[in-house]
Amino acid sequence: MNPFNNKRYNSYNEYFKRTFGQRVQKVSIDAGFTCPNRDGSLGSGGCTYCNNEAFNPSYCQPQKSVATQIAEGIEFHKVRYRRALKYLAYFQTYSNTYAPIDTLKELYGQALSYPEIAGLVIGTRPDCIDDEKLEYFSQLAEKHYIIIEYGLESSNNETLKRINRGHTWEQTVSAINKTAKAGINTGAHLIFGLPGESRETMLEQVELISQLPLTTIKFHQLQIVKDTLMARQFIENADLFHLFELEEYVSFIVKFVERLNPAFVIERFTGEVPPRFLVSKPWGQLRSDQVTIMIEQELERQDTWQGKYFKR
Numbered sequence: 606m607n608p609f610n611n612k613r614y615n616s617y618n619e620y621f622k623r624t625f626g627q628r629v630q631k632v633s634i635d636a637g638f639t640c641p642n643r644d645g646s647l648g649s650g651g652c653t654y655c656n657n658e659a660f661n662p663s664y665c666q667p668q669k670s671v672a673t674q675i676a677e678g679i680e681f682h683k684v685r686y687r688r689a690l691k692y693l694a695y696f697q698t699y700s701n702t703y704a705p706i707d708t709l710k711e712l713y714g715q716a717l718s719y720p721e722i723a724g725l726v727i728g729t730r731p732d733c734i735d736d737e738k739l740e741y742f743s744q745l746a747e748k749h750y751i752i753i754e755y756g757l758e759s760s761n762n763e764t765l766k767r768i769n770r771g772h773t774w775e776q777t778v779s780a781i782n783k784t785a786k787a788g789i790n791t792g793a794h795l796i797f798g799l800p801g802e803s804r805e806t807m808l809e810q811v812e813l814i815s816q817l818p819l820t821t822i823k824f825h826q827l828q829i830v831k832d833t834l835m836a837r838q839f840i841e842n843a844d845l846f847h848l849f850e851l852e853e854y855v856s857f858i859v860k861f862v863e864r865l866n867p868a869f870v871i872e873r874f875t876g877e878v879p880p881r882f883l884v885s886k887p888w889g890q891l892r893s894d895q896v897t898i899m900i901e902q903e904l905e906r907q908d909t910w911q912g913k914y915f916k917r
């Protein structure tokens with residue numbers, strides 16, 4: 606029997622209601638971090654699909670202080686989401702733990718000194734965390750909501766090499782385990798449709814991923830973004846890629862979700878890059894929330910739910 610209240614999956618909105626008792630909105634911050642896969646420490650080309658501009662809201666510019674970005678972000682969201690009274694500062698761009706500990710303390714301290722900010726969402730790579738940083742975030746987590754979101758992208762080391770991630774699946778597992786052990790919420794981000802992966806190999810990942818101590822998870826269909834190495838590879842040889850057709854994606858996600866650990870809160874099923882950044886638009890102008898509705902309808906139609914076939 607479906608164990609979830611309003612949906613057939615562990616939904617992010619319900620999780621937020623349970624955690625905060627009210628609507629909470631994220632305010633994106635670009636604190637001017639970089640990434641070891643771009644600044645030359647690991648590599649300089651970055652992951653083959655990466656163009657951070659495509660994910661960054663317009664109010665979010667690193668030349669402005671964190672406090673200014675928070676003030677402007679809250680103003681921006683107040684118009685759209687009148688019921689949101691609390692906000693999470695979302696450090697999304699590049700690798701937001703890739704700096705000396707004193708810099709992290711200064712930036713995150715600024716964000717948390719803002720009275721409307723209830724906590725931090727920190728996006729980073731699995732190789733950009735260490736014991737000293739975890740100790741700091743663990744102390745913050747005693748008083749605030751803190752989640753560290755790791756870009757996993759795939760559990761397959763061959764794929765990680767192919768997309769030039771510069772880290773392994775084993776590093777991902779270690780970072781997530783240590784973070785959870787330190788009492789910090791953990792998030793993960795996965796991309797479906799990466800070159801070299803088939804529907805079957807993507808589905809096989811669910812068992813490994815389900816064993817991680819994750820709080821939340823986000824799924825993205827692969828989108829080919831302009832001005833990336835992947836865009837050049839796509840233009841040269843589109844046959845290397847299998848971009849999901851919409852119906853195929855909906856059916857794939859249903860299969861993945863029914864095998865997924867039901868304790869994981871699903872934050873999103875799809876990514877949404879602004880169309881002007883995309884090389885290819887296989888789903889036309891369809892918005893993420895419309896795809897979510899299609900997935901919900903398909904779960905209903907098949908009378909299935911998250912974790913129905915989860916094997917512990």
Ligand code: SF4
Pocket residue numbers: 640641642643650651652655656657698699700730756770
């Ligand atoms: S996707 Fe993230 S880890 Fe990869 S190059 Fe871009 S910022 Fe760095």
